[in-house]
Amino acid sequence: MHLLVAAASLAFVVACGETASPTSPPLALGRSKQPKALSQKGPLLAVCNIPYDVRVSKRIGPLGGTLDLGDNNTVYFPPGALLTDTTITALVPAGNTARVFFTPEGLHFPVAASITLNVSPCITPTSLLSVVYLQADTVSEVRPTVNNPNAHTVTATIEHFSSYAVAY
Numbered sequence: 701m702h703l704l705v706a707a708a709s710l711a712f713v714v715a716c717g718e719t720a721s722p723t724s725p726p727l728a729l730g731r732s733k734q735p736k737a738l739s740q741k742g743p744l745l746a747v748c749n750i751p752y753d754v755r756v757s758k759r760i761g762p763l764g765g766t767l768d769l770g771d772n773n774t775v776y777f778p779p780g781a782l783l784t785d786t787t788i789t790a791l792v793p794a795g796n797t798a799r800v801f802f803t804p805e806g807l808h809f810p811v812a813a814s815i816t817l818n819v820s821p822c823i824t825p826t827s828l829l830s831v832v833y834l835q836a837d838t839v840s841e842v843r844p845t846v847n848n849p850n851a852h853t854v855t856a857t858i859e860h861f862s863s864y865a866v867a868y
Contacts, residue, residue, distance in 0.1 A: 742839045743867035746829055748798040748822035753791065761785040769800070772818040772853060780811040788861075798822060799834065799865035812857040817866055820852035824868050831856035834863040842867070 758767050760777050767775040767788050775790065791801045798817055819826045830845040831854055843856035843864075854866060 743830065743832055743842055745797040745799070745832075745839075746819070746822045746824040746866045746868050747796055748819070748824075748866065749796065750792060750794050750798055750821060752794050755789065755791045757787055757789040759785055759787050772816070772820075772851070773800070774816045775802075775813055775858075776816070777809070777813045778811050781809040781813045783810065797865060799863060801863045802861040805862055807861040809859055812859050814855055814857050815864055816853050816855040817864075818853055819866055822866060826852060826854075828868040829854050829866050830868065831858075832865050832867040833858075834865055839865075839867060 754769055754771075754773075756767060756769050758765070760767065760782055761784065762780065762782055764777045764779040764781060766777070767790060769775070769790055769792055773792065775788070777788075786804070786807065789803045793799065793801070798819065798821065800815070800817070815831060817831060819829050822829065826849055827847060829847060831843045832839045833841040833843060843858065845854050845856045847854050856864075858864065
């Protein structure tokens with residue numbers, strides 16, 4: 701009888717304990733909260749585990765080329781995207797969002813370049829992810845995105861340099 705009362709009491713305590721609401725944001729790999737939304741009305745940045753900074757520079761000219769950021773992240777410049785030889789620098793900062801900062805900032809491409817970002821470190825369902833253009837840490841534009849679930853990548857065309865991120 702005492703065992704039955706103890707089991708019922710335990711069940712009651714567990715049932716009345718705090719639980720996450722169905723709308724609570726997911727926890728990011730041991731982090732206590734989701735990153736602050738960069739746009740309250742628009743897309744939210746995907747929660748991703750980027751363990752270390754990556755900075756890459758390469759000189760690319762009118763014949764085109766690829767800037768390889770490692771870990772299946774690339775920027776492809778087709779012929780004609782750059783009018784002169786230009787040193788392109790990309791920074792992928794460590795943190796809980798997948799974003800890339802490019803210089804020279806404001807550089808425009810007569811022929812669109814394409815950016816491919818690896819989304820395997822993201823805990824947001826990858827089928828929902830898109831590439832977004834950031835202005836002053838605010839989602840300014842959602843780029844038309846091709847989502848490749850087999851390769852765990854998202855790809856979008858870009859017409860200029862600034863900052864881009866993965867969002868949902």
